[in-house]
Amino acid sequence: MAMQNILPINPQLMDTMVRAEDAEWIPQPLDPEKAFIKVLYTGAESGRWAVHFRWLKGFVAPPHKHLSASHTFILKGKLQVRDGTLNTGDYIYEPNGMIHGATTALEDTEYLFICDGPVLFFDDKGFNAYLGWEELRRLQAGHAAAKSRRAPAKKAAAKAVAAKAVAAPAKAKAKTKAPARKSKVAG
């Protein structure tokens, strides 16, 4: 039997690799002081996304409904979920359609989250936010824009510090030279 042709029809197919170590933590609007995210993957057509969450102790994620299935793997820390806790090394699968109550970080926690679509948050009054691939891209774009806005100010501050460092020895030199001139005049 002839070997089946398994070559991809699209020669431009590529893997997507993210060096998460080099990526910046992006604060989550829910609580920018305690919740951070690194975006690993967003699929514009499938709606699938993969992220690395970092929630500091005390962060509470609001109740939510899953509009798709998700996979969670706890890299470190401890999360209080509904009737139990998730600890380092635990995995949880959440099916499409599930409604979950608040989730609390009992310790500084990091986890890998792979989701097939949006998650919808709600409170007593109704739905108030969602998280999906579009929102993640907006978060990334907003973070990058804020960083580039801060860059000129940071550069100017560094320049001022450098100028001060150059000026300081010159000033000190002038100070040490002063008495010599004085004695010359006196003599």
Ligand SMILES: [Fe+2]
């Ligand atoms: Fe959930």
